[in-house]
Amino acid sequence: MIISNCINQKHYYKALEExxxxxxxxxxxxxxxxxxxxxxxxxISVSKGSILIREGQxxxxxxxxxxxxxxxxxxxxxGKEHTLQFAIKNWWIxxxxxxxxxxxxxxxxxxxxxxxxxxxxxxEINGILYQYPEYxxxxxxxxxxxxxxxHKRILNQLQLTATERYDLFLVQYPxxxxxxxxxxxxxxxxxxxxxxxxxxxxxxxx
Amino acid sequence: MKALQVIHFGDIxxxxxxxxxxxxxxGPHDVLIEIKAAAINPIDKSIILGxxxxxxxxxxxSTIAYDLSGIIVEKGDQVSNFDIGDLVYARxxxxxxxxxxxxxxxxxxxxxxxxxxxxxxxxxxxxxxGLTALQSLEHAGIKAKDKVLIHAGSGGxxxxxxxxxxxxxxxxxxxxxxxxxxxxxxxxxxxxxxxxTEDYKTIVKDADIVFDTLGKNYTLEAFQVVKxxxxxxxxxxxxxxxxxxxxxxAAYELPEDLAALSQAKEATxxxxxxxxxxxxxxxxxxxxxxxxxxxxxxxxxxxxxxIEAFKHLATGRAKGKIVIKIS
Numbered sequence: 356m357i358i359s360n361c362i363n364q365k366h367y368y369k370a371l372e373e374x375x376x377x378x379x380x381x382x383x384x385x386x387x388x389x390x391x392x393x394x395x396x397x398x399i400s401v402s403k404g405s406i407l408i409r410e411g412q413x414x415x416x417x418x419x420x421x422x423x424x425x426x427x428x429x430x431x432x433x434g435k436e437h438t439l440q441f442a443i444k445n446w447w448i449x450x451x452x453x454x455x456x457x458x459x460x461x462x463x464x465x466x467x468x469x470x471x472x473x474x475x476x477x478x479e480i481n482g483i484l485y486q487y488p489e490y491x492x493x494x495x496x497x498x499x500x501x502x503x504x505x506h507k508r509i510l511n512q513l514q515l516t517a518t519e520r521y522d523l524f525l526v527q528y529p530x531x532x533x534x535x536x537x538x539x540x541x542x543x544x545x546x547x548x549x550x551x552x553x554x555x556x557x558x559x560x561x
Numbered sequence: 562m563k564a565l566q567v568i569h570f571g572d573i574x575x576x577x578x579x580x581x582x583x584x585x586x587x588g589p590h591d592v593l594i595e596i597k598a599a600a601i602n603p604i605d606k607s608i609i610l611g612x613x614x615x616x617x618x619x620x621x622x623s624t625i626a627y628d629l630s631g632i633i634v635e636k637g638d639q640v641s642n643f644d645i646g647d648l649v650y651a652r653x654x655x656x657x658x659x660x661x662x663x664x665x666x667x668x669x670x671x672x673x674x675x676x677x678x679x680x681x682x683x684x685x686x687x688x689x690x691g692l693t694a695l696q697s698l699e700h701a702g703i704k705a706k707d708k709v710l711i712h713a714g715s716g717g718x719x720x721x722x723x724x725x726x727x728x729x730x731x732x733x734x735x736x737x738x739x740x741x742x743x744x745x746x747x748x749x750x751x752x753x754x755x756x757x758t759e760d761y762k763t764i765v766k767d768a769d770i771v772f773d774t775l776g777k778n779y780t781l782e783a784f785q786v787v788k789x790x791x792x793x794x795x796x797x798x799x800x801x802x803x804x805x806x807x808x809x810x811a812a813y814e815l816p817e818d819l820a821a822l823s824q825a826k827e828a829t830x831x832x833x834x835x836x837x838x839x840x841x842x843x844x845x846x847x848x849x850x851x852x853x854x855x856x857x858x859x860x861x862x863x864x865x866x867x868i869e870a871f872k873h874l875a876t877g878r879a880k881g882k883i884v885i886k887i888s
Contacts, residue, residue: 406644409644409646410646411645411646412646428677430648433680433681433682434597434630434648434675434679434680434681434684435677435678435679435680436677436678536677536678536850536851537850537851537852538677538678538850538852541678542678548678548852552852
């Protein structure tokens with residue numbers, strides 16, 4: 356569960372300042388727009404094992420990770436989990452399917468290690484686009500980055516071997532194996548746990 | 562809701578029937594689980610036959626079985642560690658028996674989230690056998706390098722116990738029949754003894770722990786192969802004095818032959834009465850997610866074929882667990 360809200364005011368501003376700095380690298384933000392961003396953001400500390408979004412429930416939050424790691428996954432009809440995304444520092448995570456279609460969550464978002472995230476209400480962050488259109492290029496930038504990441508993931512899935520996908524995964528998430536379970540990674544790569552173990556043995560031998 | 566019930570005691574075909582029963586209601590510490598899969602165990606057969614009426618009396622009709630996996634759809638107002646929508650597995654407490662049904666109410670303390678890498682069918686196969694193995698071997702204080710004999714390595718409890726003991730770093734002997742030797746070896750047992758061609762008593766010497774899952778003469782023979790000061794744990798042998806007192810049998814004494822053997826070897830004898838425990842299931846969840854333990858399933862039956870599943874159970878030939886897919 357979420358253990359505290361805005362626990363450290365100084366830290367709160369620092370993490371959000373960093374995010375706003377990223378925004379300012381892309382767009383020129385008015386003082387009003389910046390104040391609005393501050394007003395709708397909330398930094399929260401989440402402990403390992405916490406569930407931020409639960410399958411089947413309403414979703415109205417999106418999260419920007421400033422520290423730690425979150426995972427989104429769906430559960431198939433047989434009850435097995437399939438990892439969609441790992442979100443480490445500087446990544447956004449939510450159930451965008453649920454938000455966009457205004458339907459119940461098909462994903463669960465869980466915290467894999469103690470993390471700090473900036474939480475936004477999805478409607479409020481969309482509201483900024485109408486009130487402060489100068490923010491829009493930043494929104495487009497993160498959306499495009501997300502699409503690029505997803506396209507790469509699909510293409511890798513289509514054309515790379517499991518070993519190549521695993522190698523790339525380790526480049527993208529170098530320390531992630533310290534706090535993930537094998538099945539988190541195997542289901543992200545679309546392979547069995549046994550295959551992942553074999554790949555690791557092969558890499559260790561080579 | 563639909564439930565498979567014991568309607569009288571005796572032959573499986575005549576003693577089980579599908580009944581329409583009311584959906585159970587949650588108490589303050591209960592969760593209501595929409596059951597996706599149930600697993601059946603030898604104890605269910607004993608219950609149907611009426612063999613346990615003196616020890617675990619059940620009213621008729623009663624919904625059968627103890628193992629389940631499913632989704633929490635409702636919870637009592639005192640339940641804080643689970644939420645609606647959680648995917649869980651459990652061995653339900655005795656008084657909540659009845660998992661071959663569409664819903665079950667289960668005490669929160671008996672429930673754990675299910676391993677994320679298992680299907681509902683696989684998860685349902687774990688609780689009773691897993692808890693029995695864990696609680697037996699932990700009672701015996703299993704540790705790395707212990708020599709452990711596990712009888713009936715191809716059974717539901719045995720196949721789990723082998724993997725659990727290996728995860729703890731023990732050296733594992735197990736017994737099984739010729740046709741099961743290869744796959745039991747794959748579970749990680751160090752020495753698989755084919756009881757049809759080999760005498761385990763000449764192979765196992767000075768075991769730290771003997772886990773007796775067969776009973777009768779195997780319980781007594783355990784003291785031939787256990788080391789001086791070792792431990793014999795049994796889930797089928799005679800009650801030990803402490804367990805008997807728990808059941809109110811104040812005058813109970815250990816059978817003389819067993820008592821003499823135990824004394825001669827200064828080896829303890831303990832009957833393990835498995836108890837439902839959500840924390841233990843959480844430990845098992847972690848071990849499964851870390852691939853230290855895999856579910857072993859003999860066959861999955863549809864809900865409509867449940868009576869066939871019990872007939873298969875009664876043959877005693879299943880390799881691993883028999884599972885019933887509910888929805």
